[in-house]
Amino acid sequence: MHISEGILTAPVLTCGAVLTTVGTAVGLKKLDYDRIMTVSLLSAAFFVASLIHVPVGPASVHLLLGGLLGLILGWGAFPAIVVALALQTIFFQYGGMIVLGVNALCIAGPAVLCGLLLRPWLTGSRKQQLTAGFLAGFCSMLFSALLMAVALFLSDHGFLKVATIVLASHLPVMLIEGLITMFVVTFLARVQPEILSLNRSSAQ
Amino acid sequence: MIDEPFATGSTLFHKRDARVKIVGAASISLVLALNSSIPAAVAGCLVTGSLLILSRPEPLSLCRRIATINVFTLFLWLTLPLTYGGEEMMQISFLKLHLDGIHMASLITLKTNGIFFCFLALLATSTTVSLGHGLERLGLPRKLCFLLLFSYRQLFVIHQEYQRLRRAARLRGFIPANSLHTYRTYSHLFGMTLVKSWNRGERVHQAMVLRGFSGKFIPLDQPQLAKEDYLFLITMLLLSLLLTGLSLSLLPLS
Known part of the structure; x- marks a missing residue:
């Protein structure tokens, strides 16, 4: 789920870097020092999620859980994801320094969008909670894969088929992300609803 | 699994300030990322490769990392020659290979590896903590x-x-x-x-x-830039200028 260094062209890289800067700036503005500690912990948890491999068919995929982070943090998810991706670059050399803007935009953009749109549903009935969880995981992954495919296609039209393969191979991942996000959301609503900004009485 | 195998050492690269390394790595990577000619990409790979050798990485972890990043380029080698399109073709038994696709795949492989070498030589030789403080001091x-x-x-x-x-x-x-x-x-x-x-x-x-935390970390060592750091920075910037010149002069004339 990372675009490697050296594939995209200058306009795409610039566009990604600018939008990521804007998103990060907005996210940082909305974060005060009282919440920054929890955000950094969640950012670290997001990093750890990418080390969790879940079986799918004969293979296994690693989790991303951007949608979940979006649900929990809203705009704050943007800097959190940027930081987690930067750490992944440092530790595993996934992605890279120059392409970080595009990668962060592809993952954090949909995560924040889904989080903000679906958050109101969390206060609703259990069914709404389940739907919000599933959609947050499924859609953020879907849009991430779509954005990535678009970034590849815009860089060079010859990448069209490669982008399609990338998109198609992410279909099962979307389902898993949806399911896992759904289960985590219901788990959190029961165990510690404050994380989802719910108070205990409304969750029960 | 989460470790920084290259961050400790005593070479020229380990001793430099994180700030000059970040700026140097950013400028070289940027030039390599924007370049679109194969000879310049080869030159870039050679330059960053020699930087990497000078930083004396631990061979086993190095091979593992190189293998990891080349999984994706391998995927491109398997797909691009078959799907890229374009006029020229090469027929090997029943497979039709597009020459443009092969050209693209080799360009990307060279660029990806070149930038990766630069990253390992310049940034992986600092600890994450000093990179973090370096970024803060860079604004x-x-x-x-x-x-x-x-x-x-x-x-x-x-x-x-x-x-x-x-x-x-x-x-x-x-x-x-x-x-x-x-x-x-x-x-x-x-x-x-x-x-x-x-x-x-x-x-x-x-x-x-x-304990009175006000939002600012105060690092225990606050290094000042030494003469060697400036020299290093100038060398890196000169290298990126050289590579820019090379990639511009070798642009395919169309």
Whole structure:
């Protein structure tokens, strides 16, 4: 789920870097020092999620859980994801320094969008909670894969088929992300609803 | 699994200030990323490759990392020659290979590896902590650097927390399979990791506020840029200028 260094062209890289800067700036503005500690912990948890491999068919995929982070943090998810991706670059050399803007935009953009749109549903009935969880995981992954495919296609039209393969191979991942996000959301609503900004009485 | 195998050492690269390394790596990587001619990409690969050799990385971890990043280029080699389109073709038995696709795949392989070598030589030779402080002193928002440094600090704790939970699940006979039960178990494991991280965050925050924390980390060593650092920076910038010139002069004339 990372675009490697050296594939995209200058306009795409610039566009990604600018939008990521804007998103990060907005996210940082909305974060005060009282919440920054929890955000950094969640950012670290997001990093750890990418080390969790879940079986799918004969293979296994690693989790991303951007949608979940979006649900929990809203705009704050943007800097959190940027930081987690930067750490992944440092530790595993996934992605890279120059392409970080595009990668962060592809993952954090949909995560924040889904989080903000679906958050109101969390206060609703259990069914709404389940739907919000599933959609947050499924859609953020879907849009991430779509954005990535678009970034590849815009860089060079010859990448069209490669982008399609990338998109198609992410279909099962979307389902898993949806399911896992759904289960985590219901788990959190029961165990510690404050994380989802719910108070205990409304969750029960 | 989470480690920094190249960060310790005593070469020229390890001794330089993180700031000059970040600026140098950014300028070289940028030039290599924007270049679109194969000879310039080869030159870039050679230059960053020699930088990497000078930084004397540990061979085993180096090979592992190179293999990891080339999984994706391998995927491109398997797909691009078949799907890229374009006029020229090469026929090998029943496969039709597009020459443009092969050209593209080799360009990307060279660029990806060139930038990767540069990253390893210049940035992986610093610890994450000094990179974080370096970024802050280069003018990145303080909150962002705080997030980076603190996530890095807590990463290991949270990873251990998760592994502990998973070990407990295994001891109780949990075997991952393709079932809803597996997905639910993983979700609950991760959910519990989140709960623990959240509570740890609150506790750490309270403890730090109690000690008068005001949002700024004060690093124990605050290095000043030495003459060697400036020399290093100038060398790196000259190298990137050289590569820019090369990639511009070798642009295919159309």
